[in-house]
Amino acid sequence: MSTYKEIHLVKRPHDGKIGPHLFEQKTLPIPTPGEGEILIKQTYMSLDPAMLGWMSEDRESYIPPVELGEVMRSSGVGEVVASNHADFSVGDKVMGMTGWREYVVSDGSGFNKLQDGVTEEMALCVFALPGLTATTGLYNFGEPKEGETLIVTGAAGSVGSIVGQLAKADGLRVIGVVGSDEKADWIVNELGFDGAINYKTDDLEEKLKTLTPDKIDVFFENTGGPIQQHIFNRMNTHGRIVVCGMIADYQSDNPAPGPNWIPLIKKRINIRGFAMPDHWGEVPKLLQKLTPYVQQGKIKYRAHTIEGLDNAEEGLNMLFNGENKGKMMVKL
Amino acid sequence: MSTYKEIHLVKRPHDGKIGPHLFEQKTLPIPTPGEGEILIKQTYMSLDPAMLGWMSEDRESYIPPVELGEVMRSSGVGEVVASNHADFSVGDKVMGMTGWREYVVSDGSGFNKLQDGVTEEMALCVFALPGLTATTGLYNFGEPKEGETLIVTGAAGSVGSIVGQLAKADGLRVIGVVGSDEKADWIVNELGFDGAINYKTDDLEEKLKTLTPDKIDVFFENTGGPIQQHIFNRMNTHGRIVVCGMIADYQSDNPAPGPNWIPLIKKRINIRGFAMPDHWGEVPKLLQKLTPYVQQGKIKYRAHTIEGLDNAEEGLNMLFNGENKGKMMVKL
Structure with missing residues (x-):
């Protein structure tokens, strides 16, 4: 046996x-x-x-x-x-x-x-949790609009890389935050992001200022960590913050505090936390949204x-x- | 002259x-x-x-x-x-x-x-900024549902007292946070709130626990201050936080940090900052919503x-x- x-x-x-x-x-x-x-x-x-x-x-x-x-x-x-x-x-x-x-x-x-033509790797990279999560967060809560600026943390990660590529395909300026120069290189030169910030080595405030001349309309948060406050400071009026992950804090017993809420009023910002299990019922609709981008070769992984x-x-x-x-x- | x-x-x-x-x-x-x-x-x-x-x-x-x-x-x-x-x-x-x-x-x-029958005091207390702000925040963003629990800070204030009374009229359990026993007495015994917390003298965590046995679905924030984190900790899944004011922090050059964002994901919470000037166009609709409560004697001020x-x-x-x-x- x-x-x-x-x-x-x-x-x-x-x-x-x-x-x-x-x-x-x-x-x-x-x-x-x-x-x-x-x-x-x-x-x-x-x-x-x-x-x-x-x-x-x-x-x-x-x-x-x-x-x-x-x-x-x-x-x-x-x-x-x-x-x-x-x-x-x-x-x-x-x-x-x-x-x-x-x-x-x-x-x-x-x-x-x-589906035919979908490899195991593509299935897990795009059509499983990462792609569905990216699609839900970006379109249900991020309300991306052509010409706006989106910043995504964990930008070389499974969710972040798809969020950024979807937003690029929709005509946004897209900046990704990553933890190595290799990842920065990948998201800019392979995925077509407009810029990358290495949160471990860059001067965060300076680099953010340079890369987001029109400030930030959509902040897709996958990591937490000290860059959160810097990004928060550069949000535009009526900005949307989508909180998908806080991986930098998951292992801490005393996670760092978040930003003070005064700017939420001044700039009328919305912060929305979400998790995919609430949205299983929407999967057919989400796949309908996501699949054309994949078929057009716009989603690399x-x-x-x-x-x-x-x-x-x-x-x-x-x-x-x-x-x-x-x-x-x-x-x- | x-x-x-x-x-x-x-x-x-x-x-x-x-x-x-x-x-x-x-x-x-x-x-x-x-x-x-x-x-x-x-x-x-x-x-x-x-x-x-x-x-x-x-x-x-x-x-x-x-x-x-x-x-x-x-x-x-x-x-x-x-x-x-x-x-x-x-x-x-x-x-x-x-x-x-x-x-x-x-x-x-x-x-x-x-309007006929509206005194100057009633105009400024209810039909001006306070009532319009309360109505916008509660109904555009708070999504109050009968049987839910709402907590409002600055509960004896011009906005907070109206928010609480609207929510009570809608069948919610309503708890107010105030800064004196006199105000606590007023919101409970005059306005009909289900409970009051004096943030200056009460044990915040204990009192919150006692007064919100089913935790909190809507948090209407007018003040900021240390009680914010305690309330945040007791939010229910799919809770709504409406940020209307942070008066405890306005005069500070270094406002205290806010809560870490991990619970936003775990509980899929929405935080929405707003300010009335975005909503002037909705005033007729807001007054239509607010006026019946006033006519029915449900809004004291x-x-x-x-x-x-x-x-x-x-x-x-x-x-x-x-x-x-x-x-x-x-x-x-």
Whole structure:
């Protein structure tokens, strides 16, 4: 009888620190799908910043935490290798909430087949959480208008890179904040951003001033950190701030305070936090919006792929240390 | 020839400090209205927190500052004492931007006649800036729903007291934050709020917990100050924060920071700053919304009236020190 590996969450992170002690690996016999079920062999598994939240004891968040002793939560892409389900055939490539494991049995709910021409990497980089999140945040809340200026933090990240490219395609001036010169180079020279700020080495106030002569209309926040206040200071009247991620603060027990609210009144600014699970019902509409940009070649992406389930925990740490170049995923 | 007094702004406040040295009083001959003009004798002049902004050198605010040497800006109510204008007769009571002066000549633009049964005090307390601001903030941005909990800071103030009464009339649980036991008593026992917090003497976290068992859905912010973070911590998922005023911080050169933005994502909260001048075009619609509440006796108000133009500057300071009880105005 063949076996497969899965990884369970057994401890909650303290101070946001992720390490091998939080997980336990199990080796189990590969299950047989029952009536109406399919067996999926996962091929690519997504690693996302939201995972730290899912691992933590926070009952107030948008989805409940992973229970201790359960398989760690994740989305992924896989191939149907056995099917007792009328809608799925062996060989179908599917995407859904797979979890940290090599095989998963499902009744098919929550799993969708990849469209023709969509590779596994493209699926996880664009048509999964990153692309849907970027599309929701930018168009539901950012209200981008041609000729305006948008700034996005985490601009080389999975969400940020798509936000910036969508806004560029819509005729905005787009500036990205990144953490390395390599990423700055990529977003400007490969993705076509109008400018990049390296938050680790640049004089933030000066660089912002130079790159946003007409100040900022849309601020798409993926990171938090000290640059937040500088960007906030340069917001235009009726500016929109979309808060999608605060990765710089997730691991801190005492996150830094935010900006004082006086400018919100003076400039009539709107700040909107959002999370994708509120918007699953809009996915068909979101894909309708996103797909033409992809078909027109306007959305480039890069996957940062590591190999093997054993390295998932390390990959997650790379994400929080900003060491990843592109959408983080595990090839199984 | 008779004369009248007007007060000009001659210096900008330093560190938000207001004093007599900022103003200069002039005695001038009472003007004669020209063709198409009216002469208004001001009877009640409004004092508002926004005045500090109008006096300051802040070109980024929602309306330009008062120029040095100009009459200090204010709204007020007066009586038409001479008219060469077809739409106005001697004896009409009118409301508009009068300025710190006893008489004003106008071509009538921006001046509206008081409706029958509306006293000068009611006009300035309810149908002027306070009521319009409360109505705009609560209904355009607060999205109050029956059974929800609303908390309003500056709850005994001109805007806050109306916000709370509108929300009570709509079936919300309403808690007000005030700075004295007398004000707490007034909002609970006269206005019908469900509870009051004295931010100067109560244990904020404990009192909030007791008074908002279902936490907070709408936070109407008029003051800023340390209670802001405590209220922010108790916001519910999909909560709305309407930022209308930050009077505790206006006089500070280094306003305290605001809350970290992580909870905005976890709870998908919206924060919206607004200022009434964006909404002048909606006034007829706003009055349609507000008037029935007033007619049904659901909006109580109190005016804090001081006498004489000479005391306007002192009245403004009372406002910033929280010494006023009710809508601050000067009887001329």
